[in-house]
Amino acid sequence: MKKSRVLLTAATSATAVFVLSSPAFAHVSVQPDGEAAKGGYATIGFKVPNERDDASTTKLEITFPTEHPLASVLPQPVPGWKAKVTKSKLDKPIEVHGNKITEAVTKVTWTAEGKGVEPGFFQRFPVSVGQLPENSDQLVFKALQTYSNKEVVRWIEAPTEGGEEPQYPAPVLALSAAEEGHHGGTGGDAKDAEGSEEKEAKAEKGEKDAGHGHEDGAKDTASSSHDSDTTARVLGIAGIAVGAAGVAFGVLAGRRAGGRGPTISTPPPRAL
Structure with missing residues (x-):
C-alpha cells in the first residue's frame, strides 16, 4: 500500500514538473x-511553434533591446503575414x-492575414x-505570442548565468567574435576602410598607367615600324628612279654615238 502511494506521488510530481516546464520545450x-x-x-530568424491543439498563432510581437x-x-516578407516596424527615439544617439x-x-x-500558424506547425x-x-556577447529579445482564442504567452524571462x-524564456541571440576587417562604426575601422580604399584606388591607377604605358609603347613601336617601312619604300623608289635614269642616259648616249653615220670614202679621180 505504501509502495503504491510512493509510486503515485512520484508519478504526480513528474507530471507536474512536465506541465510546468513544458512551455520551455517549444518556446x-x-x-x-x-x-x-x-x-x-546578420540575418536572424525568430522561430515560433504552435503549442496549442485548439488555436492558431495569429500575432507575434518582438521587442528589441534598448540597451x-x-x-x-529589415524584416523579410512572410507570405500570409503583415509586418509593422516601430521606431523610437534614443536617449543617447x-x-x-x-x-x-x-x-x-x-x-x-x-x-x-489568414489562419496563421496552425496546430502542429511552426513559422519562421x-x-x-x-x-x-x-x-x-548576446542580445535578449522579448516575445509576445498571441493565439486565435485571445490567449497571450509572454516569452520575456531573461536567462541567468x-x-x-x-x-517562459526570452529569445537569446548569441554573438560570435568580431570578424577581421569588418566595417564597424568605430573611427579606427573607418580609417582602415578609407586607407584600404585609397590603396585599392592607387593600385588601380597604377594598373591603368601601366596599361597606358604598354599602349604607348606599342604605338611607338608601330610608329617606328611604319616610319622604317616608309623610308625603305622611298629608298626603293629612288633606287628604281636612279636605275631608270641610268638606263635612259645609256640609251641616249648610244643614240648620239650612232648619229654620226658611216664613214664615206671618196674614190680617186679617173685619168683623162
Whole structure:
C-alpha cells in the first residue's frame, strides 16, 4: 500500500514538473543564418511553434533591446503575414559609419492575414539586423505570442548565468567574435576602410598607367615600324628612279654615238 502511494506521488510530481516546464520545450527562439558577429550585420530568424491543439498563432510581437539599439532592422516578407516596424527615439544617439542615429527599431509586429500558424506547425520570421554591438556577447529579445482564442504567452524571462532555465524564456541571440576587417562604426575601422580604399584606388591607377604605358609603347613601336617601312619604300623608289635614269642616259648616249653615220670614202679621180 505504501509502495503504491510512493509510486503515485512520484508519478504526480513528474507530471507536474512536465506541465510546468513544458512551455520551455517549444518556446519562441532566435537563430542566425550562419553567424552573428559582433560589430557586423546578420540575418536572424525568430522561430515560433504552435503549442496549442485548439488555436492558431495569429500575432507575434518582438521587442528589441534598448540597451543595445539596432539602427537597421529589415524584416523579410512572410507570405500570409503583415509586418509593422516601430521606431523610437534614443536617449543617447549612436554612431554608425560616421553618422549619428537618433532613433532605432524597438519593436516588430507580425499579424496573420489568414489562419496563421496552425496546430502542429511552426513559422519562421527572418529579419536583417545591424550593426550588432561589440561590447556584448548576446542580445535578449522579448516575445509576445498571441493565439486565435485571445490567449497571450509572454516569452520575456531573461536567462541567468548558472541558473535554471525560466519557464517562459526570452529569445537569446548569441554573438560570435568580431570578424577581421569588418566595417564597424568605430573611427579606427573607418580609417582602415578609407586607407584600404585609397590603396585599392592607387593600385588601380597604377594598373591603368601601366596599361597606358604598354599602349604607348606599342604605338611607338608601330610608329617606328611604319616610319622604317616608309623610308625603305622611298629608298626603293629612288633606287628604281636612279636605275631608270641610268638606263635612259645609256640609251641616249648610244643614240648620239650612232648619229654620226658611216664613214664615206671618196674614190680617186679617173685619168683623162
